[in-house]
Amino acid sequence: MKNKKELRIGLIGGGLMGRTHSNAYNRIANFFPELEYRPLLQTVCSRREDKARAFAAQWGYASFETDWKAVIDRKDIDAVDICAPNDTHAEIALAAAAAGKMILCEKPLARTLAEAQMMTDAVEKAGVANTVWYNYRRIPAVTLAKQIVDSGKLGRIFHYRANFLQDWTINADLPQGGDALWRLDLAAAGSGVTGDLLAHCVDTAMWINDAITDVSATTETFVTERVHQATGKKQKVGIDDACIFSCHFKNGSLGVFEATRYARGHKALYTFEINGEHASIRWDLHDMNRLEYFDHADDSQVRGWRSIHVTDGDQPYMHRWWIPGTSIGYEHSFVHQAADFLKSLETGEPCAPTFRDALQTQKVCEAVIASANSRSWQDTGAEPLTGSPGAR
Numbered sequence: 001m002k003n004k005k006e007l008r009i010g011l012i013g014g015g016l017m018g019r020t021h022s023n024a025y026n027r028i029a030n031f032f033p034e035l036e037y038r039p040l041l042q043t044v045c046s047r048r049e050d051k052a053r054a055f056a057a058q059w060g061y062a063s064f065e066t067d068w069k070a071v072i073d074r075k076d077i078d079a080v081d082i083c084a085p086n087d088t089h090a091e092i093a094l095a096a097a098a099a100g101k102m103i104l105c106e107k108p109l110a111r112t113l114a115e116a117q118m119m120t121d122a123v124e125k126a127g128v129a130n131t132v133w134y135n136y137r138r139i140p141a142v143t144l145a146k147q148i149v150d151s152g153k154l155g156r157i158f159h160y161r162a163n164f165l166q167d168w169t170i171n172a173d174l175p176q177g178g179d180a181l182w183r184l185d186l187a188a189a190g191s192g193v194t195g196d197l198l199a200h201c202v203d204t205a206m207w208i209n210d211a212i213t214d215v216s217a218t219t220e221t222f223v224t225e226r227v228h229q230a231t232g233k234k235q236k237v238g239i240d241d242a243c244i245f246s247c248h249f250k251n252g253s254l255g256v257f258e259a260t261r262y263a264r265g266h267k268a269l270y271t272f273e274i275n276g277e278h279a280s281i282r283w284d285l286h287d288m289n290r291l292e293y294f295d296h297a298d299d300s301q302v303r304g305w306r307s308i309h310v311t312d313g314d315q316p317y318m319h320r321w322w323i324p325g326t327s328i329g330y331e332h333s334f335v336h337q338a339a340d341f342l343k344s345l346e347t348g349e350p351c352a353p354t355f356r357d358a359l360q361t362q363k364v365c366e367a368v369i370a371s372a373n374s375r376s377w378q379d380t381g382a383e384p385l386t387g388s389p390g391a392r
């Protein structure tokens with residue numbers, strides 16, 4: 001740890017993402033020893049004192065807070081990590097930027113495009129380092145897909161299709177709102193599967209392929225009333241339970257996307273497939289260390305889909321871990337993003353996806369909902385994303 005600069009983290013929200021990020025910070029010193037910066041787990045904020053205290057003890061934070069404003073006010077915090085539900089992102093980020101703190105924010109950047117625009121303006125005006133945790137980019141097989149497409153091996157891209165399928169909200173007795181079920185409450189989440197699941201697919205797609213220019217979408221809410229945990233009464237459900245959209249990319253390719261929480265049997269089936277003139281690629285989160293690749297240039301007698309086990313030392317990030325042939329998991333995508341953020345502080349380059357990149361995804365999500373509501377094609381106004389090599 002000697003001669004390392006410390007990045008003192010204030011993490012807000014001790015749920016699922018609070019745990020993945022804390023784990024990531026704790027792995028950096030071991031697996032990215034050359035980085036100039038080391039994360040220091042300075043404080044964690046959770047609203048209940050008992051939970052905050054227990055989280056701090058379990059994950060190694062030096063202190064805890066029960067009000068996120070106290071984290072922003074602390075002089076011994078360099079970076080604020082926003083891991084609370086979507087309705088908190090804008091308020092926390094605006095306050096953190098005004099206080100000159102760096103910000104790592106969970107996705108989706110915000111509930112609405114208007115909030116996301118304010119947040120982007122705020123970090124850019126303040127000149128603070130920022131990133132949004134679209135972590136799937138940093139699964140080695142997904143990063144490899146990006147490298148293969150960038151190399152031109154696929155030639156002209158014709159098709160991009162992605163799914164994100166779950167089945168956890170089929171039960172009509174499930175309430176909405178509150179700690180565990182804020183995702184079903186429009187006021188807290190901003191949207192349903194569009195912001196929660198499709199936002200990931202859109203970020204990956206625009207990063208690997210190109211900007212999505214226009215969309216035609218349909219959404220469905222299968223369970224239209226649920227008891228709200230705040231009132232104890234049955235209330236209208238405002239989120240989209242399922243969403244399907246087709247789109248054009250700036251490079252002329254066609255896209256089709258689907259997300260749902262009503263696909264019985266699927267827990268988190270995120271898949272994408274890209275079809276180019278010369279070759280195709282497909283990937284599946286349930287088998288995340290593999291990338292499938294079809295190359296039309298192969299000898300026709302042995303031509304077929306190859307299943308590449310992305311575990312070799314010359315494949316993205318893998319030399320950081322064990323030996324060729326041994327797999328890594330979901331949690332490593334967060335370690336990679338934390339490392340890339342720290343690396344960006346060394347190089348002075350932004351750590352993609354930045355707030356401005358996530359704003360482009362927000363534009364697409366907003367256009368998707370507008371298209372479904374109006375039953376018409378909508379232009380997104382999304383610009384191509386930026387990118388940085390990071391610490392891989």
Ligand SMILES: NC(=O)c1ccc[n+]([C@@H]2O[C@H](COP(=O)([O-])OP(=O)(O)OC[C@H]3O[C@@H](n4cnc5c(N)ncnc54)[C@H](O)[C@@H]3O)[C@@H](O)[C@H]2O)c1
Nearest residue numbers: 013014015016017018046047083084085086106107108133
């Ligand atoms: N990158 C990913 O793949 C991914 C996966 C899951 C969630 N997310 C995003 O991460 C964020 C959090 O999701 P989660 O699954 O961890 O949710 P969660 O419900 O598991 O945890 C949220 C935590 O925030 C706390 N919280 C709520 N309001 C707060 C406040 N005002 N101040 C401090 N703490 C507060 C809750 O008590 C809870 O501990 C969301 O924006 C979500 O969209 C991203």
